[in-house]
Amino acid sequence: MKTLHGNWKYFCWIGFVFVPGGDVFAAKIAELSNTQIGEQLVRFFSLRDPSVRYAIIASLLLGTCCGLLGSFIVVRKLALMGDTLSHAVLPGVALGFLWTMTKNPMAIFIGATIAGLVGTVVVHWIHTTTHIKEDSAMGLVLSGFYAIGICIFTMIQHLPTGNKAGLDKFMFGQAAALSTIDLIMIAVITTISTLLILLFYKEFLVTSFDYGFANSIGMPARFFHYLLMLLLAFSVVVALQAVGIVLVSAMLITPATTAYLLTDRMHRMLIYSSLFGMLAGVSGAFFSYLGNSLPTGPFMVVAASGLFTIALLFGNRHGIIPRWFRHADRTRRIQIENTLKAVYQIRERTQFKEDGVSLQQLGGQRNLPLVETAKEVKKLLKERYATIPKDKGGHFQQNLKLYLTPSGWENACRIVRNHRLWELYLTESAHYQPDHVHDDAEEIEHVLGEETVRQLERNLNFPIFDPHGKPIPSIIDLGESV
Amino acid sequence: MSPENSIPLEIHDLTVAYHKKPVLYGVDMEVPAGKLVGIIGPNGAGKSTLIKSIMGLVPPSSGWVKIFGETYRKNAKRVGYVPQRESVDWDFPVNVMDVVLMGRFGHIGLFKRPGRKDREIAMACLEKVHMAPYAKRQISNLSGGQQQRVFLARALAQESDLYFLDEPFAGVDAATESAIIEILTELRDRGKTLLVVHHDLTTAKSYFDMLLLLNMRKVNFGPTEKVYTYDKLQKTYGGRLTILSEIAETRTKQSSDIPLEK
Numbered sequence: 216m217k218t219l220h221g222n223w224k225y226f227c228w229i230g231f232v233f234v235p236g237g238d239v240f241a242a243k244i245a246e247l248s249n250t251q252i253g254e255q256l257v258r259f260f261s262l263r264d265p266s267v268r269y270a271i272i273a274s275l276l277l278g279t280c281c282g283l284l285g286s287f288i289v290v291r292k293l294a295l296m297g298d299t300l301s302h303a304v305l306p307g308v309a310l311g312f313l314w315t316m317t318k319n320p321m322a323i324f325i326g327a328t329i330a331g332l333v334g335t336v337v338v339h340w341i342h343t344t345t346h347i348k349e350d351s352a353m354g355l356v357l358s359g360f361y362a363i364g365i366c367i368f369t370m371i372q373h374l375p376t377g378n379k380a381g382l383d384k385f386m387f388g389q390a391a392a393l394s395t396i397d398l399i400m401i402a403v404i405t406t407i408s409t410l411l412i413l414l415f416y417k418e419f420l421v422t423s424f425d426y427g428f429a430n431s432i433g434m435p436a437r438f439f440h441y442l443l444m445l446l447l448a449f450s451v452v453v454a455l456q457a458v459g460i461v462l463v464s465a466m467l468i469t470p471a472t473t474a475y476l477l478t479d480r481m482h483r484m485l486i487y488s489s490l491f492g493m494l495a496g497v498s499g500a501f502f503s504y505l506g507n508s509l510p511t512g513p514f515m516v517v518a519a520s521g522l523f524t525i526a527l528l529f530g531n532r533h534g535i536i537p538r539w540f541r542h543a544d545r546t547r548r549i550q551i552e553n554t555l556k557a558v559y560q561i562r563e564r565t566q567f568k569e570d571g572v573s574l575q576q577l578g579g580q581r582n583l584p585l586v587e588t589a590k591e592v593k594k595l596l597k598e599r600y601a602t603i604p605k606d607k608g609g610h611f612q613q614n615l616k617l618y619l620t621p622s623g624w625e626n627a628c629r630i631v632r633n634h635r636l637w638e639l640y641l642t643e644s645a646h647y648q649p650d651h652v653h654d655d656a657e658e659i660e661h662v663l664g665e666e667t668v669r670q671l672e673r674n675l676n677f678p679i680f681d682p683h684g685k686p687i688p689s690i691i692d693l694g695e696s697v
Numbered sequence: 698m699s700p701e702n703s704i705p706l707e708i709h710d711l712t713v714a715y716h717k718k719p720v721l722y723g724v725d726m727e728v729p730a731g732k733l734v735g736i737i738g739p740n741g742a743g744k745s746t747l748i749k750s751i752m753g754l755v756p757p758s759s760g761w762v763k764i765f766g767e768t769y770r771k772n773a774k775r776v777g778y779v780p781q782r783e784s785v786d787w788d789f790p791v792n793v794m795d796v797v798l799m800g801r802f803g804h805i806g807l808f809k810r811p812g813r814k815d816r817e818i819a820m821a822c823l824e825k826v827h828m829a830p831y832a833k834r835q836i837s838n839l840s841g842g843q844q845q846r847v848f849l850a851r852a853l854a855q856e857s858d859l860y861f862l863d864e865p866f867a868g869v870d871a872a873t874e875s876a877i878i879e880i881l882t883e884l885r886d887r888g889k890t891l892l893v894v895h896h897d898l899t900t901a902k903s904y905f906d907m908l909l910l911l912n913m914r915k916v917n918f919g920p921t922e923k924v925y926t927y928d929k930l931q932k933t934y935g936g937r938l939t940i941l942s943e944i945a946e947t948r949t950k951q952s953s954d955i956p957l958e959k
Contacts (some may be wrong), residue, residue: 290789414808421799425785431752432803432855433773479790479835 255505270390273401273457274496280405280450282489283412285471291423298464299353301451303334305364305460308385320396324452331448334360387510388459390500401453408446459512469519476526476533495519549661554591555627557581571616628688633660635681636671642682649682703766705730705859705890711760713750720746722914733885735895735905739934742912744894748861774803777857779848781864787837793847794832800854822853842873860891
């Protein structure tokens with residue numbers, strides 16, 4: 216549903232801005248390649264241009280504001296609400312302009328806020344009075360209001376009178392075009408939102424987590440919900456000029472979801488989210504400046520999405536790559552433990568008289584071709600779990616044999632012990648048939664912790680034999696070396 | 698706060714409707730102090746709705762509720778609540794301690810944060826439900842039984858006189874169930890009043906002092922030994938209350954399709 220809206224709204228946009236401004240845009244993109252990036256960088260961060268100062272301050276403020284509110288929007292599962300609200304303000308912006316026939320910030324602010332709030336009320340009304348679900352209601356309002364806005368805008372474009380310059384900036388944002396009044400409004404809304412969230416942190420927290428409980432302790436949960444919606448509407452409206460209607464919801468959602476990937480405490484999520492918001496905001500403003508007043512919004516959102524991608528890939532808790540490493544590490548450890556177990560089983564067959572184990576024996580026991588077996592053996596050598604004696608010339612002997620080191624033997628005994636204890640536990644306590652327990656034990660042996668093993672020993676009354684009659688290596692064996 | 702002899706919970710002619718369809722009809726009851734009360738009835742009997750409307754979460758269409766002789770809002774501090782476990786998002790970015798501290802929020806003033814004393818109370822409550830070692834655990838890493846214990850600890854941290862528990866035994870292991878019932882009995886012995894939504898008839902008899910049999914209306918309310926009889930249970934569970942639900946059906950249709958005043 217979302218992509219559908221996405222598609223048509225961009226067509227509308229192209230229809231009414233790119234046609235009149237097409238040449239200008241092409242020229243600006245051409246300039247991008249000619250610009251001295253280093254020089255621009257210095258000019259940007261030295262804050263020489265007042266417009267750059269405005270853009271940076273506005274981005275930092277908006278980053279904070281959207282980051283804080285966005286965190287609550289995300290944990291309340293209202294992400295789509297932010298999108299709906301931001302699109303629903305468009306007719307308000309257009310009517311605000313028609314009211315004064317100039318780009319008066321106050322008129323546009325009032326118009327946009329009213330339109331946004333009407334939008335949320337309509338969503339609420341549709342979803343409570345009919346059997347239409349909330350997501351569909353939001354989809355309806357989002358597209359309906361946006362379409363009305365586009366229609367009025369197209370009409371304005373064809374009006375002979377009025378100062379229409381800069382009106383297109385509301386679509387994709389232009390931080391460098393902010394006026395002093397715009398900046399003051401951003402500062403006021405950010406201050407109010409931050410203060411309210413700090414003051415009512417516990418109220419926002421409990422109403423977001425457990426609405427019913429919050430109500431039951433006499434907290435006006437509904438009031439805090441509407442307060443959040445009101446702050447959301449205000450921040451969306453003041454952010455329009457800098458970020459643009461189309462993408463402002465991303466500034467609410469993306470930094471907050473990035474933070475959500477990285478932490479599991481609400482207060483940290485708020486901090487991270489506002490930091491990411493600021494970072495994305497400033498990067499957006501910078502790239503827009505670099506490209507000589509390219510729209511700011513898309514660059515901000517690209518930066519925010521970049522941060523999200525990094526968190527998704529490398530984040531410590533949910534990151535794909537750390538998870539992949541952890542998985543690879545675990546697989547490697549299991550392989551090593553299986554090889555050690557195989558050595559134990561081979562030695563067990565000779566009543567532990569033979570110390571050395573040949574590669575052929577090992578391959579047979581683990582059911583692996585020789586090449587694979589050699590790889591597994593290399594892992595053991597690397598971990599110093601085993602050695603292969605060399606002859607005087609420093610070459611491996613003709614018929615080479617593998618000997619476990621004390622630590623290797625200890626681990627081999629441990630893993631066999633885990634396996635057989637678990638088999639015994641399954642047959643004794645869980646009443647499994649003895650021939651059903653092997654596969655389960657194959658997996659469990661690698662994950663049993665010391666504590667669980669001790670508990671198993673106690674429960675099974677320090678057993679000596681497994682259900683198949685084989686001796687369970689005892690703690691004494693664990694200390695015995697080759 | 699209020700006179701010693703005041704009744705913890707008094708309900709008069711409470712009727713609740715969802716989307717104009719009545720789900721509870723004219724419930725009257727007075728719950729005496731120091732009782733462990735089970736609310737029993739088939740699915741859709743309005744058990745959860747009853748406690749939600751007592752607490753004002755679902756607005757009643759008629760009738761009134763008094764908590765220790767006052768409105769709910771006035772005495773909200775004296776009420777503890779354990780909602781159904783599924784009612785919240787367990788991926789929410791808080792840990793076990795954060796959740797239990799929420800039980801203190803009703804006692805902490807506006808603009809204030811939980812202090813050391815609140816943390817101590819919360820920790821003691823976690824110990825009571827044997828969850829103290831999990832205080833720093835993120836809530837998504839808990840099993841169903843552990844989640845239920847955390848909710849119970851939060852209610853204990855509320856230090857209330859009247860408790861409402863919505864299906865506290867749903868989907869928990871036997872160990873948790875007996876731990877919970879032990880805590881509930883102990884609270885009862887300390888003079889607290891507890892109302893528990895329950896759907897297991899086999900345990901209802903041994904767990905509760907009093908039973909409320911509910912099926913869209915109050916079928917019966919009284920001491921367990923008097924209420925837990927074949928006839929009364931049959932009346933609660935056996936056979937839908939056909940006329941009542943038909944009328945409800947018709948009324949809903951009428952109010953939405955045909956304007957009543959024609």
